[in-house]
Amino acid sequence: MEIFVQQLINGLTLGSIYGLIAIGYTMVFGIIGMVNFAHGDVFMLSAFIALIFFLILTTWLGISSVVLALFIVLIIAMVLTSLWGWAIERVAYRPLRGSFRLAPLISAIGVSIFLSNFVQVAQGARNKPTPPMIRDVIVLFQGESGYNVAISYKQIIIMVVTAVLLTIFWYVVQKTSLGRAQRACEQDRKMAALLGINVDRTISLTFVIGASLAAVAGTMYLLYYGVVSFADGFVPGVKAFTAAVLGGIGSLPGAVLGGLIIGLIETFWSAYFSIEYKDVAAFSILAIVLIFMPSGILGRPEVEKV
Amino acid sequence: MTAAASIQQTALNAGRQPLLSVRGVKTYYGNIIALKGVDMDVHEGEIVTLIGANGAGKSTLMMTIFGNPRAREGTITYQGRDITKMPTHEIAHLSIAQSPEGRRIFPRMTVFENLQMGASINGMAHFDQDLERVCTLFPRLKERLQQRGGTLSGGEQQMLAIARALMSRPKLLLLDEPSLGLAPLIVKQIFDIIKELNEKDGMTVFLVEQNAYHALKLAHRGYVMVTGNITMSGTGKELLNDPQVRAAYLEGGH
Numbered sequence: 212m213e214i215f216v217q218q219l220i221n222g223l224t225l226g227s228i229y230g231l232i233a234i235g236y237t238m239v240f241g242i243i244g245m246v247n248f249a250h251g252d253v254f255m256l257s258a259f260i261a262l263i264f265f266l267i268l269t270t271w272l273g274i275s276s277v278v279l280a281l282f283i284v285l286i287i288a289m290v291l292t293s294l295w296g297w298a299i300e301r302v303a304y305r306p307l308r309g310s311f312r313l314a315p316l317i318s319a320i321g322v323s324i325f326l327s328n329f330v331q332v333a334q335g336a337r338n339k340p341t342p343p344m345i346r347d348v349i350v351l352f353q354g355e356s357g358y359n360v361a362i363s364y365k366q367i368i369i370m371v372v373t374a375v376l377l378t379i380f381w382y383v384v385q386k387t388s389l390g391r392a393q394r395a396c397e398q399d400r401k402m403a404a405l406l407g408i409n410v411d412r413t414i415s416l417t418f419v420i421g422a423s424l425a426a427v428a429g430t431m432y433l434l435y436y437g438v439v440s441f442a443d444g445f446v447p448g449v450k451a452f453t454a455a456v457l458g459g460i461g462s463l464p465g466a467v468l469g470g471l472i473i474g475l476i477e478t479f480w481s482a483y484f485s486i487e488y489k490d491v492a493a494f495s496i497l498a499i500v501l502i503f504m505p506s507g508i509l510g511r512p513e514v515e516k517v
Numbered sequence: 518m519t520a521a522a523s524i525q526q527t528a529l530n531a532g533r534q535p536l537l538s539v540r541g542v543k544t545y546y547g548n549i550i551a552l553k554g555v556d557m558d559v560h561e562g563e564i565v566t567l568i569g570a571n572g573a574g575k576s577t578l579m580m581t582i583f584g585n586p587r588a589r590e591g592t593i594t595y596q597g598r599d600i601t602k603m604p605t606h607e608i609a610h611l612s613i614a615q616s617p618e619g620r621r622i623f624p625r626m627t628v629f630e631n632l633q634m635g636a637s638i639n640g641m642a643h644f645d646q647d648l649e650r651v652c653t654l655f656p657r658l659k660e661r662l663q664q665r666g667g668t669l670s671g672g673e674q675q676m677l678a679i680a681r682a683l684m685s686r687p688k689l690l691l692l693d694e695p696s697l698g699l700a701p702l703i704v705k706q707i708f709d710i711i712k713e714l715n716e717k718d719g720m721t722v723f724l725v726e727q728n729a730y731h732a733l734k735l736a737h738r739g740y741v742m743v744t745g746n747i748t749m750s751g752t753g754k755e756l757l758n759d760p761q762v763r764a765a766y767l768e769g770g771h
Contacts, residue, residue: 407609
C-alpha cells in the first residue's frame with residue numbers, strides 16, 4: 212500500500228512532464244499532420260537553457276531564493292525555446308510545405324540530429340548537474356514496515372506548475388480567438404484561409420506554443436532529476452510521442468492523459484517488476500491499446516459528415 | 518425584376534467599373550487545365566449566376582478568385598485592385614466572403630464558434646448584432662448554437678455556411694451551390710434569403726448553381742460555363758429563354 216501511494220505520486224510527476232511534451236507532438240500533428248521528431252530535442256535544449264540561466268541567476272546575480280530563480284528561469288526558458296520552435300518551423304518545415312509527405316519528416320529527423328549535436332558541441336558530452344535546488348520533502352504517512360510515503364516539494368511544484376499552465380493553455384485554445392483560429396486551421400486550413408485567417412502564422416504559433424510547453428517540461432525535468440545531457444531529448448521525446456499516440460494523436464486532453472498513463476506504467480513497473488524493462492512495459496501497453504483502440508484512448512475515429 | 522428593368526440595370530453598369538472583374542484567367546491543377554481563359558464581371562448591387570454542368574470549372578473559378586488555386590494567367594481585379602497574386606487570407610479581408618463548395622463548416626466547433634470564425638475578420642466588432650441577424654434569417658441555427666457543426670443535417674450545415682459568410686458583412690458574397698442536396702422547400706428559403714440580402718442590404722452576390730432554373734430566375738445576369746470556358750452570357754431572363762440553355766440545363770425538370 213505504501214509503495215503504491217509513493218509510486219502513484221512519482222508516476223504522476225513523471226507523467227506531467229511527459230504530458231507537457233506530448234502536447235507539442237499532438238498539436239503539430241493536428242495542424243500539419245506531421246510528427247515533429249525534433250520536439251524531444253527542443254525539450255532537451257530547453258532544459259539546457261534553464262540550467263544556464265539558473266546558474267547565471269544564482270551564482271552571478273546572487274538571487275538566493277530558489278523559487279524566485281526558478282520562476283524567472285521558467286519564463287526565460289519558455290521565451291527562448293519558443294524562439295527556437297518558431298525558427299525551426301520557419302527554416303526546416305515551412306519551405307517543405309506542399310511537398311511530398313515524407314519530406315518534412317526527414318527534415319525533422321535532421322533538426323533532431325542537429326540540435327543534439329549542437330548542444331553536445333556547445334555544452335560538452337558529459338552530464339551537466341545543477342546545484343542542489345529544493346530538497347525538502349513532506350512525509351505523508353508512515354507504513355508499519357517503516358516505509359515513509361513522502362511527497363517532495365519538487366514534486367508539488369512540478370504538479371502545480373503543470374496544472375496551472377495546462378489550465379491557461381486550455382483556456383487559450385478553447386476561449387480566445389487565437390485558439391479558435393488554431394482549431395479552425397486544424398479542422399480545415401483552406402476554409403480558415405477563406406475566412407481571413409493567416410494559416411502560416413497560425414502554424415508558427417502552434418510551434419511556439421508547443422515549444423513553450425516543452426520548455427516548461429524541460430525546466431521541470433531539470434528540477435526533478437538535477438542533471439541533463441545532450442542525449443536526454445531522445446528517450447523522453449519518444450515516450451511523450453508514445454503518450455500522444457496512446458491518448459489519441461490530435462487530441463489535447465488525450466496527450467495529457469497519455470502522458471500520465473505512460474508515467475504511471477513506468478514507475479509502477481519499475482517498483483513491482485523490474486526497472487530494466489520499464490520501457491518495454493510502456494511500449495507494450497501502447498501496442499496493446501492500439502490493437503483495440505486504433506485511434507487512441509481519446510482520439511476520434513475518422514467519421515465525419517460530408 | 519422585369520426584363521426592361523434588368524436591361525436597364527445592365528445598361529447602367531456598362532459605364533461603371535465592375536466590383537469584381539475576371540480577365541483571361543487560366544487555372545491549372547498540375548498540368549490539367551481547368552479554366553481556359555475566363556472573362557467575367559460582377560457589378561455592385563447585382564446578383565450574377567454562373568451555371569454549368571458538373572466539372573465545368575465553376576467551383577474552380579470561385580476558388581481562383583480567392584487565390585487557391587492561383588490563376589496561372591490573367592488578372593482578377595476587385596474594386597479596381599489587382600488581387601490575382603494576393604494571399605487568400607488577405608483577399609478575405611477585402612470584404613469578400615465565400616460559402617464554398619461542400620460547405621466546409623468546422624465539424625468539431627459549435628455552431629456559435631463557426632459563426633465567430635466568420636466574424637473574426639472584423640475583430641468581432643458588431644458580433645452580437647450580426648448574430649442576431651443571421652439567427653433571424655435562419656431560426657434553425659438559433660436553436661442549435663451550442664451544437665457541434667458536424668452533427669448538423671446537410672441543410673443546416675448549408676445555412677451555417679451561408680450565415681458564417683454573412684458574419685463578416687461582406688460587400689461581395691460568393692455562394693457555391695447553396696441548393697446542393699437540399700429539400701425543395703429549403704432551396705426556396707435560401708433563394709429568398711439571397712434575394713432579400715441583395716434587395717434590402719444591397720449585397721452583391723455571385724452565385725454558382727447547377728439548379729439553373731432557380732438561379733437564372735433570381736439573378737440579374739448569368740454566365741454559362743462549359744469545360745472551362747464561358748460560352749454564353751446575358752440577363753437571367755435571356756438565358757432562361759435561350760433554346761440552347763433550355764436544352765442543356767432546363768429541360769427534364771427543374
